[in-house]
Amino acid sequence: METIKSHIVYGGTLRYLKHDSATTGTSMTLSVFVPAGEGPFPVLIWLSGLTCTEDNFTTKAGAYKAAAKHGVIIVAPDTSPRGEGVADDPAYDMGQGAGFYIDATQAPWTPHFRMESYVVGELIALIDAGFPTTGTRSVFGHSMGGHGALTLALRHPELFRSVSAFAPISSPTRCPWGEKAFSAYLGADRAAWAGHDAALLIEGGAATGVYDDILVDQGEADPFLVEQLKPELLKAAAEKAGQGLTLRMQPGYDHSYFFMASFVDDHVAFHATRLKA
Amino acid sequence: METIKSHIVYGGTLRYLKHDSATTGTSMTLSVFVPAGEGPFPVLIWLSGLTCTEDNFTTKAGAYKAAAKHGVIIVAPDTSPRGEGVADDPAYDMGQGAGFYIDATQAPWTPHFRMESYVVGELIALIDAGFPTTGTRSVFGHSMGGHGALTLALRHPELFRSVSAFAPISSPTRCPWGEKAFSAYLGADRAAWAGHDAALLIEGGAATGVYDDILVDQGEADPFLVEQLKPELLKAAAEKAGQGLTLRMQPGYDHSYFFMASFVDDHVAFHATRLKA
Numbered sequence: 001m002e003t004i005k006s007h008i009v010y011g012g013t014l015r016y017l018k019h020d021s022a023t024t025g026t027s028m029t030l031s032v033f034v035p036a037g038e039g040p041f042p043v044l045i046w047l048s049g050l051t052c053t054e055d056n057f058t059t060k061a062g063a064y065k066a067a068a069k070h071g072v073i074i075v076a077p078d079t080s081p082r083g084e085g086v087a088d089d090p091a092y093d094m095g096q097g098a099g100f101y102i103d104a105t106q107a108p109w110t111p112h113f114r115m116e117s118y119v120v121g122e123l124i125a126l127i128d129a130g131f132p133t134t135g136t137r138s139v140f141g142h143s144m145g146g147h148g149a150l151t152l153a154l155r156h157p158e159l160f161r162s163v164s165a166f167a168p169i170s171s172p173t174r175c176p177w178g179e180k181a182f183s184a185y186l187g188a189d190r191a192a193w194a195g196h197d198a199a200l201l202i203e204g205g206a207a208t209g210v211y212d213d214i215l216v217d218q219g220e221a222d223p224f225l226v227e228q229l230k231p232e233l234l235k236a237a238a239e240k241a242g243q244g245l246t247l248r249m250q251p252g253y254d255h256s257y258f259f260m261a262s263f264v265d266d267h268v269a270f271h272a273t274r275l276k277a
Numbered sequence: 278m279e280t281i282k283s284h285i286v287y288g289g290t291l292r293y294l295k296h297d298s299a300t301t302g303t304s305m306t307l308s309v310f311v312p313a314g315e316g317p318f319p320v321l322i323w324l325s326g327l328t329c330t331e332d333n334f335t336t337k338a339g340a341y342k343a344a345a346k347h348g349v350i351i352v353a354p355d356t357s358p359r360g361e362g363v364a365d366d367p368a369y370d371m372g373q374g375a376g377f378y379i380d381a382t383q384a385p386w387t388p389h390f391r392m393e394s395y396v397v398g399e400l401i402a403l404i405d406a407g408f409p410t411t412g413t414r415s416v417f418g419h420s421m422g423g424h425g426a427l428t429l430a431l432r433h434p435e436l437f438r439s440v441s442a443f444a445p446i447s448s449p450t451r452c453p454w455g456e457k458a459f460s461a462y463l464g465a466d467r468a469a470w471a472g473h474d475a476a477l478l479i480e481g482g483a484a485t486g487v488y489d490d491i492l493v494d495q496g497e498a499d500p501f502l503v504e505q506l507k508p509e510l511l512k513a514a515a516e517k518a519g520q521g522l523t524l525r526m527q528p529g530y531d532h533s534y535f536f537m538a539s540f541v542d543d544h545v546a547f548h549a550t551r552l553k554a
Contacts, residue, residue, distance in 0.1 A: 008498070009535035062339035062538065221285070258286035261339065 001130060004029070010068035011036040014058065019126065023118040024081040025111055030123070031058040032131060033067055033074040039132030042161075042275035044268065045119065046076040047141030047148040050177070051097045054078050057142075060257035066265045070272035075127055077119065079145070081112040093177055094184060100172075101148030102196050104185040113185060119148070120156050138162040138271040142260060143224070147172055150198035150214070150234075157210040162274035164215035164267045166260045167222055170234040171199035177228050199230075202245070203237035213244040215270045217263045219253030278407060281306070287345035288313040291335065296403065300395040301358040302388055307400070308335040309408060310344055310351045316409030319438075319552035321545065322396065323353040324418030324425040327454070328374045331355050334419075337534035343542045347549035352404055354396065356422070358389040370454055371461060377449075378425030379473050381462040390462060396425070397433050415439040415548040419537060420501070424449055427475035427491070427511075434487040439551035441492035441544045443537045444499055447511040448476035454505050476507075479522070480514035490521040492547045494540045496530030 004016040012035040021028040031054045035041055044067070046057050054076045057063070067074045080099030087108035089095035099115035128135055138161045141149035146168025153163035172178020173193045182193045194200045201207070202214075218231045225231075231247050238245035253259040281293040289312040298305040308331045312318055321344070323334050331353045334340070344351045357376030364385035366372035376392035405412055415438050418426035423445025430440035449455020450470045459470045471477045478484070479491075495508045502508075508524050515522035530536040 007531055007533055007535040008496075008529040008539075010539045014535060059534065060336050062342070064535075064538075065339070219285075252285040254284055256284055257336065258284040258291060258341075261341075262285075262287045 001126065009033070010064050012064065012068050014064065016054070016058075021081070021118060021122055023114050023122045026081040026083050026086055028078055028081065028118065030054050030075060030077040032127065033064050034131055035068050035071050035073070037071070040134045041071050041073045041132060042134045043073045043075060043127055043137035044271050044275070045123070045137060045139045046074060047101060047119070047139065047145030048076065048079050049141070049143030049145050050079070051092050052079050052145075053097070056257065060261065061264050062261040063264045063268055066268035070268055072268060072272050072275065073127070073131060073133060075123070077123055080115060086112045093180060098144065098181065100144055100181045100185060101152060102185055105192070106185060106187045109185050115148070116152065120152055120159055124159065136161055136275055138275055140164040140166075140267055140271065141168070142166040143229070143255065144169055144177070147178070147198060151196050151201060153211070154198060154201040154206040155195065157207045161277075162211060162271050164270055166217050166263070166267075167219060167224070167229055167255055168198065168216060168231070168234070169228060170230045171197050173197045173200065174233065175228045175230060199233040199237040202234065202243050203240050205241045205243075208241050208243050211244065213246055214238070215267060216245065216247045217267075218247065218249055219255060219259045220249050220251050221253060222255045222259075224255055278403065286310070287341050289341065289345050291341065293331070293335075298358070298395060298399055300391050300399045303358040303360050303363055305355060305358065305395065307331050307352060307354040309404065310341050311408055312345050312348050312350070314348070317411045318348050318350045318409060319411045320350045320352060320404055320414035321548050321552070322400070322414060322416045323351060324378060324396070324416065324422030325353065325356050326418070326420030326422050327356070328369050329356050329422075330374070333534065337538065338541050339538040340541045340545055343545035347545055349545060349549050349552065350404070350408060350410060352400070354400055357392060363389045370457060375421065375458065377421060377458045377462060378429060379462055382469070383462060383464045386462050392425070393429065397429055397436055401436065413438055413552055415552055417441040417443075417544055417548065418445070419443040420506070420532065421446055421454070424455070424475060428473050428478060430488065431475060431478040431483040432472065434484045438554075439548050440488060441547055443494050443540070443544075444496060444501070444506055444532055445475065445493060445508070445511070446505060447507045448474050450474045450477065451510065452505045452507060476510040476514040479511065479520050480517055482518045482520075485518050485520050488521065490523055491515070492544060493522065493524045494544075495524065495526055496532060496536045497526050497528045498530060499532045499536075501532055
């Protein structure tokens with residue numbers, strides 16, 4: 001891993017890093033915050049939303065104060081492979097910046113678009129090898145990255161201690177963003193989609209008994225709430241499956257990092273409690 | 278004032294605004310955070326550094342949690358007039374984005390570059406007229422904006438209750454950034470410069486007895502520390518004049534918003550205490 005730049009923040013060290021990924025076949029970028037001290041520290045992985053790189057969360061979320069306080073490493077990867085030779089689409093919700101944390105099975109997205117394998121395999125290994133971690137980790141994210149956090153945690157419960165999300169795409173098989181992305185990346189056969197739909201996974205009991213609670217914050221003034229995000233589907237699925245899930249509808253809040261910054265301390269504390277249990 | 282966009286953050290309302298300025302003869306942009314509740318609230322004005330707009334502080338400083346807690350309005354104006362017909366320079370440290378919070382006396386910077394008059398006159402009046410303020414205010418800033426905060430507070434002590442700075446240009450008459458900007462905006466005659474040099478103003482007793490303390494944070498790993506910022510000149514001037522000044526050298530910190538975010542709570546608290554005294 002190559003360090004692009006490094007900053008001290010809240011007494012810890014924040015690095016922007018780049019590495020050649022065997023999983024995506026591209027150079028991948030990320031940021032890693034490590035608290036002051038020797039460690040070892042548990043790891044909290046952040047997955048960003050559409051159009052984001054690793055930089056949006058890193059500069060705007062205001063999460064490092066809580067991470068420093070609780071002694072948690074925070075890792076924020078980019079949202080897709082990028083660069084020349086990597087497939088792309090002019091739309092903001094497809095291609096580079098829109099990896100959806102799944103492994104594409106359809107051309108032209110194969111072989112680079114393998115964000116699920118990248119996060120749960122190479123990224124986790126890289127962090128555990130390169131930083132003073134306890135080997136335990138949790139995951140959270142926003143919008144497309146909220147979908148990513150939920151589905152990766154539900155599909156790989158052995159890897160994570162806890163999961164939370166801000167304004168997640170709750171059921172990508174039942175909203176335009178998800179239907180468009182899954183059609184392109186996974187193909188027209190909807191049978192392949194269900195395993196990447198957080199609400200359907202919860203309803204199917206994918207992680208019942210694994211996660212005591214799943215924390216979800218959703219702004220009531222979020223312009224994507226009704227058509228794209230549909231947190232009520234998560235809540236209904238959790239009730240049906242007996243999965244603990246706390247959905248907090250936040251009056252007045254929108255889809256921006258200002259919303260996330262307002263509640264990020266709660267999420268870091270939620271994970272810190274479970275990472276240290 | 279026209280509202281460009283609005284977000285709820287930490288329960289308060291953050292607005293990006295635009296208005297036609299009689300002082301600069303241009304459209305000017307700013308952000309205003311107003312805490313939840315009826316108010317009235319005291320005002321804390323933030324002045325940004327070179328290349329910034331109102332957006333850098335607003336998205337990166339993480340100041341609104343403390344502002345919400347203490348019940349303080351935070352106003353962040355742009356750093357210069359902008360637009361077609363406004364003089365500019367290809368260098369990052371001159372022209373648009375580099376107003377230096379002074380009123381230019383030299384062509385081509387007259388008549389638009391009047392950032393001192395804009396901040397202490399039109400901006401303050403606009404905020405007091407448009408928001409539930411107590412009519413009391415303080416000022417802080419970063420780098421060029423640290424110079425701005427210090428010099429405006431020292432030149433107009435009747436307007437402000439307190440002043441603080443992150444990595445300020447402490448003595449623009451004795452560093453390349455300041456010498457270049459003052460030569461261009463104020464002309465070759467250095468006699469006109471001294472009144473806009475924070476260290477010289479403090480040394481001359483400009484506000485001795487007005488401000489009980491001036492808080493300055495400076496990163497020891499700031500690449501501009503030795504050549505441009507020179508906080509030791511502030512400290513020496515304050516000691517000479519009997520002006521209270523707390524200079525905190527912060528080991529490892531650089532010139533970025535990560536540095537400022539790490540200590541911004543202290544600054545908001547410093548001002549809140551004095552605004553409510």
